[in-house]
Amino acid sequence: MEGNSVVYLILLAWNVLVFLIYGLDKFLAQNHMWRISEKFLLTSAFLMGGVGALLGMYTFRHKTKHNNFVLLVPV
Numbered sequence: 001m002e003g004n005s006v007v008y009l010i011l012l013a014w015n016v017l018v019f020l021i022y023g024l025d026k027f028l029a030q031n032h033m034w035r036i037s038e039k040f041l042l043t044s045a046f047l048m049g050g051v052g053a054l055l056g057m058y059t060f061r062h063k064t065k066h067n068n069f070v071l072l073v074p075v
Helices: 003-030 038-046 050-059 067-072
Strands: none
Touching: 003 038, 003 050, 038 050, 038 067
């Protein structure tokens, strides 16, 4: 496996994980359970997980009314 392929695979895995974290937080919110912090959600997006975060936001309709998320996640 080439070096670039490994990097792409790691990025894909990280974005899938971020996507799932956004889905988990939505589930926790709907069930009035302990939540994942907004700081963690934004940090995970900032650390090369923006695609997963953006897809998670709109797939799960989660954090789409929060200006911090709508403005910062696409960046």
